[in-house]
Amino acid sequence: MSYCRREGKDTILFATKEDHQQPSSVSIPPPEPGPGLIMPDGSINWNCPCLGGMATGPCGIEFRDAFTCFHYSAAEPKGSDCYAAFQTMQDCMAKYPTVYNRGDDEEDFPMVEADKSDTNNVSNGKSIEDSKSNSVVEKKK
16 A cells, blocks of 8 residues: 655655556646747747857847847838848858858859769869869969
């Protein structure tokens, strides 16, 4: 037979083998959803994982200023009065390109189109090895 006793702040439950053979009657309520980006009172939840750490990075203050301006903006179109705050944020992010990668690396390093018939030739007719050796020679000059 199972029983329960208190020792100070603790409650000790003793269960028998028969108690463990019965299915549990305890029901756990479903977890409450997190507040998301906007709290129920209308304020901004800076701890929301959806911000991806933007609010705490090296430009976190600038990001929070710009986002706050946009969130509370009454201008039409929304946020049109926040240009200066977003420009300040963008200037700050430009100082940290490794942290705030723009995601347009393709423009910085364009792909060389290869001739479909011969994968060793690039579109101008030179082989990849010729292109590499020419670039090395040009750098030495």
